[in-house]
Amino acid sequence: MKKFFPIFLLITLSTWANAQDRVTGFNFATRSEVIAQNGMACTSQPLATQVALDILKSGGNAVDAAIAANATLGLMEPTGSGIGGDIFIIIWDAKSQKLYGLNGSGRSPKSLSLDYLKQNTNGKIPSFGPLPVSVPGCVDGWFTLHERFGKMEMNKILAPAIQYAKNGFPVSELIAYYMNASANRLKKYKGFAETYMPNGKMPQKGEIFKNPYLANTYEKIAKGGRDAFYKGDIAKTIAKYIKEQGGFLSYEDLAAHKSEWVDPISINYRGYEIWELPPNGQGTAALQILNILKYNDISKMGFGSADYIHTFVETKKLAFEDRAKFYGDPDFSDIPIRQLVSNEYAQKRNQLINPNQASKKYDAGELEQGNTIYMTVADKEGNMVSLIQSNYRGMGSGMTPDSLGFVLQDRGELFSLQEGHANVYEPGKRPFHTIIPAFITKAGKPYISFGLMGGSMQPQGHAQIVVNLIDFGMNLQEAGDAPRVRHEGSSQPTGEKMTDGGWLNLESGFSYQEIRALLQKGHRIKYAAGGYGGYQAIMWDEQKGVYFGASESRKDGQSAGY
Incomplete structure (x- = not known):
């Protein structure tokens, strides 16, 4: 044929893609x-890269800088990241000369059953709304990583993101494109337009965008630690919002969460x-x-x-x-x-x-x-962090809890509804995940x-x-x-x-x-x-x-x- x-x-x-002729x-x-000697940061938003460098220059290590940059990306690149999502990390620890891995993914609601999903979906968990929402693991991932390898106080680490959230930042080109692409699909959900479309539309390239709700949430986390997110008012607000939307994620689900080394x-x-x-x-x-x-x-x-x-x-x-x-x-x-x-x-x-x-x-x-967002940071001591973080499907489920400044992930969409499958939905289970950090070593040394x-x-x-x-x-x-x-x-x-x-x-x-x-x-x-x-x-x-x-x-x- x-x-x-x-x-x-x-x-x-039909042609080879050279950016331009180079000497x-x-x-x-x-x-x-x-090329640099003392530290390096590579992120998908230049302002976040600069935040990481500022943390390194002021005495923080690669872990501190990575958390600061990730928090900044949650504000500046909500199309790929945010504290409503999960996190995975590989770190090279210079002191022990060893790689460590952190799984910061959240679990499904304990009160949501496979039978309910089979009876109330068309054979597949929906992409948006309350049903695909699982526990957001990002914040606990930050604190678990920081407790073991961090150096600087968390309130100083989160300070740059808080200031940008309060004072605003110019939205960059590709992020503006994806934010606007998400608007029609997600603006119907309570809280989304209020958070991301304060003037009735998404910000355009170069426009200054502020997120005072997220600034307030970050301040609570900086003062109260991970429990402020999983056991305090934030958790109660999330649980109340999801219940109102017909979902199942509860305060108890959030309070029980923990990351895993x-x-x-x-x-x-x-x-x-x-x-x-x-x-x-x-x-x-x-x-x-x-x-x-x-x-x-x-x-x-x-x-x-x-x-x-x-x-x-x-x-x-x-x-x-x-x-x-x-x-x-x-x-x-x-x-x-x-x-x-x-x-x-x-x-x-x-x-x-x-x-x-x-x-x-x-x-x-x-x-x-x-x-998703991926970023990596290295410091003068030789520590290197490979970090990936995501809401899934860009801006996530559309579920935007009242006045918190972020969208919850829709990672639960990736569960199977086929009984006996390794990834079949079960209460309290982590879904199959797409986000993955990577690392290369040679002869037992970081590369x-x-x-x-x-x-x-x-x-x-x-x-x-x-x-x-x-x-x-x-x-x-x-x-x-x-x-x-x-x-x-x-x-x-x-x-x-x-x-x-x-x-x-x-x-x-x-x-x-x-x-x-x-x-x-x-x-x-x-x-x-x-x-x-x-x-x-x-x-x-x-x-x-x-x-x-x-x-x-x-x-x-x-x-x-x-």
Whole structure:
């Protein structure tokens, strides 16, 4: 049968995407890496980056700076973050010379049952409203991290975000776009327009936006600690609001919440240790992708080649079938992590890939038994923090408790309603999570703290960054700016199955010759301007004694150091 594809692919994907000719540097880099000795911060909003640097310069460490920047992003980038959401962190502690992981995700309401959801939904938990709301874990994550590794007092850490919330800040370009995109969908919910649309509309690029409600909430947290959020007036306000909206999240659910310290998991990729957090997040998928890719000669294939893209996409499909079947809350099911990331299993799965034909479907392996923000900070002592935080689906559920200044997450949407599934809904359970921080070590020493936000793009993006750095020899900036691929349509942790091979999205910058070769292999290709994630990274160069920082051009972000 004759193959064809939309004409817009010819227009948008037929040339390599160089930002401009550069005297130095690499093909895809939009700017030079930032280099500094004493500290580095990379976030998706320049003002938040500056807050982190101010904390470092005034005596705080990387943990203090990361919390300060995250609080600032909750104000300035509510389309991807906020204290109504969850948080995951990997930290390299210079004193113990060890990586630590923190799972700051919240649990489902104890009073909401699977039977109720089955009877009152159309087979899937809704994206918005009260039903997908789970306990927000961010604030407890801050205090749990700070108690173990922090240095500066929390009232000083939160002070910059409080001042910006009171006095206002100019909304940046991409954030303004996403805020306005959320308005029509969420303004019907009580409290949303009052908080984010004080003049009847969302702020535009460059307009000064204030959030006095959030300033007041932050002040209560700064004075009263995490209990002010989970056991005080804030918790009571959240519970009362959700009950009025017909939801189930209660004061007792909030009061019972706590974060969990976890051991990061890793695989060896061509001499480098790639680290992720275990489920209920999807970091294991990034490790599975890389573990299969290492049995292929990726560098010989070449960046942007049809052979590489085909191999990558087929590998992603395999990993995501396991993601759909096995990942969930480890407190409720026995997840075979060791087998999923073993070399033996990776070799077995690699043999399923046909180098000349895209698959329509794969089965998960047989084993024995929404936008987001990512940021990273490093300090002069050598501590490095890899932090990711999210509301899910951009501005979350739309549930905006009275006069608190933030939206509650809709992470519960990702539960399955299929009995027996690893991610099936249960009361007091943590849902499958998309947000994942990452870290790379070499010979037991810190190398790169990095992440890439964006739903199911995250493990795909993590793997592409690692391949760009290690197989294709790109520098830290170019590895993030190089065009990406995103496959959609795999089986999902909510129960949907892939039966048609899904769709391959290609960012502008891939040659027509390679696109045509991919079509001949049976891939269905389309173009999307967005959805390729947002990358930040810090690399430690031990020999030179400096940090390198990178923040990609797809976001409003900035890397800066001193």
